[in-house]
Amino acid sequence: xxxxxxxxxxxxxxxxxxxxxxxxxxxxxxxxxxxxxxxxxxxxxxxxxxxxxxxxxxxxxxxxxxxxxxxxxxxxxxxxxxxxxxxxxxxxxxxxxxxxxxxxxxxxxxxxxxxxxxxxxxxxxxxxxxxxxxxxxxxxxxxxxxxxxxxxxxxxxxxxxxxxxxxxxxxxxxx
Amino acid sequence: xxxxxxxxxxxxxxxxxxxxxxxxxxxxxxxxxxxxxxxxxxxxxxxxxxxxxxxxxxxxxxxxxxxxxxxxxxxxxxxxxxxxxxxxxxxxxxxxxxxxxxxxxxxxxxxxxxxxxxxxxxxxxxxxxxxxxxxxxxxxxxxxxxxxxxxxxxxxxxxxxxxxxxxxxxxxxxxxxxxxxxxxxxxxxxxxxxxxxxxxxxxxxxxxxxxxxxxxxxxxxxxxxxxxxxxxxxxxxxxxxxxxxxxxxxxxxxxxxxxxxxxxxxxxxxxxxxxxxxxxxxxxxxxxxxxxxxxxxxxxxxxxxxxxxxxxxxxxxxxxxxxxxxxxxxxxxxxxxxxxxxxxxxxxxxxxxxxxxxxxxxxxxxxxxxxxxxxxxxxxxxxxxxxxxxxxxxxxxxxxxxxxxxxxxxxxxxxxxxxxxxxxxxxxxxxxxxxxxxxxxxxxxxxxxxxxxxxxxxxxxxxxxxxxxxxxxxxxxxxxxxxxxxxxxxxxxxxxxxxxxxxxxxxxxxxxxxxxxxxxxxxxxxxxxxxxxxxxxxxxxxxxxx
Numbered sequence: 001x002x003x004x005x006x007x008x009x010x011x012x013x014x015x016x017x018x019x020x021x022x023x024x025x026x027x028x029x030x031x032x033x034x035x036x037x038x039x040x041x042x043x044x045x046x047x048x049x050x051x052x053x054x055x056x057x058x059x060x061x062x063x064x065x066x067x068x069x070x071x072x073x074x075x076x077x078x079x080x081x082x083x084x085x086x087x088x089x090x091x092x093x094x095x096x097x098x099x100x101x102x103x104x105x106x107x108x109x110x111x112x113x114x115x116x117x118x119x120x121x122x123x124x125x126x127x128x129x130x131x132x133x134x135x136x137x138x139x140x141x142x143x144x145x146x147x148x149x150x151x152x153x154x155x156x157x158x159x160x161x162x163x164x165x166x167x168x169x170x171x172x173x174x175x
Numbered sequence: 176x177x178x179x180x181x182x183x184x185x186x187x188x189x190x191x192x193x194x195x196x197x198x199x200x201x202x203x204x205x206x207x208x209x210x211x212x213x214x215x216x217x218x219x220x221x222x223x224x225x226x227x228x229x230x231x232x233x234x235x236x237x238x239x240x241x242x243x244x245x246x247x248x249x250x251x252x253x254x255x256x257x258x259x260x261x262x263x264x265x266x267x268x269x270x271x272x273x274x275x276x277x278x279x280x281x282x283x284x285x286x287x288x289x290x291x292x293x294x295x296x297x298x299x300x301x302x303x304x305x306x307x308x309x310x311x312x313x314x315x316x317x318x319x320x321x322x323x324x325x326x327x328x329x330x331x332x333x334x335x336x337x338x339x340x341x342x343x344x345x346x347x348x349x350x351x352x353x354x355x356x357x358x359x360x361x362x363x364x365x366x367x368x369x370x371x372x373x374x375x376x377x378x379x380x381x382x383x384x385x386x387x388x389x390x391x392x393x394x395x396x397x398x399x400x401x402x403x404x405x406x407x408x409x410x411x412x413x414x415x416x417x418x419x420x421x422x423x424x425x426x427x428x429x430x431x432x433x434x435x436x437x438x439x440x441x442x443x444x445x446x447x448x449x450x451x452x453x454x455x456x457x458x459x460x461x462x463x464x465x466x467x468x469x470x471x472x473x474x475x476x477x478x479x480x481x482x483x484x485x486x487x488x489x490x491x492x493x494x495x496x497x498x499x500x501x502x503x504x505x506x507x508x509x510x511x512x513x514x515x516x517x518x519x520x521x522x523x524x525x526x527x528x529x530x531x532x533x534x535x536x537x538x539x540x541x542x543x544x545x546x547x548x549x550x551x552x553x554x555x556x557x558x559x560x561x562x563x564x565x566x567x568x569x570x571x572x573x574x575x576x577x578x579x580x581x582x583x584x585x586x587x588x589x590x591x592x593x594x595x596x597x598x599x600x601x602x603x604x605x606x607x608x609x610x611x612x613x614x615x616x617x618x619x620x621x622x623x624x625x626x627x628x629x630x631x632x633x634x635x636x637x638x639x640x641x642x643x644x645x646x647x648x649x650x651x652x653x654x655x656x657x658x659x660x661x662x663x664x665x666x667x668x669x670x671x672x673x674x675x676x677x678x679x680x681x682x683x684x685x686x687x688x689x690x691x692x693x694x695x696x697x698x699x700x701x702x703x704x705x706x707x708x709x710x711x712x713x714x715x716x717x718x719x720x721x
Binding site: 062068 | 705
């Protein structure tokens with residue numbers, strides 16, 4: 001009896017209004033990327049960044065965010081998405097995202113915007129993408145928008161492990 | 176301000192009252208269930224601790240009662256007595272008596288007489304019947320009222336104090352910033368308020384730091400047992416002398432150096448001091464002397480481990496360093512003894528001929544160095560062959576605030592803790608030579624290598640630094656001479672900014688793995704400033720020197 005009931009529950013729930021997901025969406029290169037809003041601590045104009053020697057180039061440095069000293073990352077550089085001849089503008093924005101026990105800032109070129117969509121619209125990333133490059137592991141999935149276009153949804157918890165953050169793209173684990 | 180004595184007495188009282196409460200609790204449990212082993216063990220431990228504390232404070236009668244009860248609980252634990260009959264009554268009376276005595280200590284009154292109780296406890300220990308008097312009832316009424324007192328002391332988790340200290344650190348940073356703004360705006364009212372804020376936050380900072388201070392004694396007092404154990408394992412006779420237990424230091428600093436001190440003490444007994452036979456042969460007294468002392472020197476706390484043993488055999492260390500490939504034979508010959516001793520603190524460097532349980536596994540002294548580096552402390556070594564060795568740990572009193580020199584490289588400020596700085600020099604090119612691709616200067620009759628800080632920080636890759644040439648130098652050079660492990664290194668910087676007290680925040684993950692930086696600090700301007708780690712910079716230079 002109990003087993004039958006358990007099996008039945010998800011079906012009835014699926015018929016209910018779809019579960020919604022809120023994303024913070026920003027542009028990297030020519031694509032839209034999103035992070036679940038619960039992983040985002042705040043969005044702010046990028047504060048003064050102090051360059052940090054002995055770090056990979058995609059770590060822009062450290063900045064003072066309300067008394068917290070956080071590392072600022074440039075994902076365009078990390079994923080090699082920087083379009084030629086379009087450097088990060090003078091005034092950029094920082095999305096502060098929370099990992100398990102620390103905060104990191106992601107530097108983005110345009111004002112990030114919130115976006116709500118049903119969970120069912122996020123499809124797991126297809127296998128060929130998963131195998132393609134370094135990006136794949138942090139993909140939660142790809143959201144297809146009704147009006148066309150896609151949002152690539154990143155899973156911050158996987159992106160922000162210290163070993164991932166400090167890994168140099170295209171360079172062996174030299175130390 | 177309270178005197179040390181008062182402070183100790185209060186601490187003793189707080190602990191004793193807590194022990195007393197637990198004792199009463201465990202006794203009640205034991206009464207319900209006479210076979211409750213955990214309660215019995217706990218009672219035994221509480222008695223033991225109370226005895227030790229009371230004796231240390233000179234409350235010998237109190238110590239005596241606790242001692243007798245401890246013995247009795249030992250017997251019950253070993254099942255030679257059972258917790259029943261008249262024994263129960265005497266034990267309850269005993270714990271009540273302890274309570275009265277503790278309260279008498281707190282009130283500064285003479286301790287009540289406990290002769291009758293002690294006699295009864297003695298009788299029980301000997302296996303005789305105690306002599307019971309029927310006069311407890313009215314007293315226990317009074318007891319019940321007195322039990323409801325709260326201690327004047329609050330126990331607090333160190334974590335909470337850490338948090339408080341961090342907050343104060345941030346307050347100080349903002350205060351400096353407001354001060355700077357007030358001066359820029361030149362508004363008298365704002366300036367006066369800022370100055371007031373300055374004083375208050377200063378007081379607050381010192382109060383928080385003061386709350387974190389503990390006597391070095393809490394650590395030193397653990398050593399008599401350690402020394403006894405190591406000495407007996409090594410078949411040596413050692414007399415340990417402690418001094419300066421009253422010297423105050425931040426609790427976390429004490430925690431960090433615990434292992435380091437343990438290593439130094441074990442090392443002193445195991446390697447430093449000779450066996451009785453060897454000592455007599457050398458014409459020394461049979462019993463080796465080991466002194467652990469704490470003292471203050473300016474703002475620092477020094478903890479010394481001194482033995483009158485065989486001393487460091489400099490030549491043996493020199494040979495060993497060459498064997499291990501740490502230094503070439505030709506370079507080794509030129510090193511003075513202090514530079515040679517520095518090898519003792521290299522990872523895996525052990526002078527033990529024989530691997531023992533206690534020391535000589537090739538680990539140890541480098542732990543001391545690491546602990547000190549993490550605190551921004553220093554290690555001094557003095558030794559004379561055949562006479563003895565003294566290791567001195569130079570520690571900051573508090574972790575929070577450090578004096579630092581701010582320097583500028585490529586328009587960014589960096590802070591260098593003053594503990595590691597020797598001097599600043601302004602050198603014109605004529606005072607700089609190039610030796611084997613390295614810039615050097617002569618300072619206090621010593622050759623000091625120079626390296627542009629910019630090069631150390633920004634040179635990519637693992638290869639050696641580019642060879643320096645005369646062309647690299649033009650105009651006067653600003654040099655900050657740093658000192659680590661008796662090695663001097665001159666860092667060429669763009670300019671000196673100023674000296675100031677800084678509050679160091681640790682780097683958060685994931686950047687905390689980069690050891691070149693001991694942390695960050697925020698300047699009055701709100702600017703983020705990296706704090707350089709001189710030990711790591713020195714190591715980097717040694718690894719990369721061309």
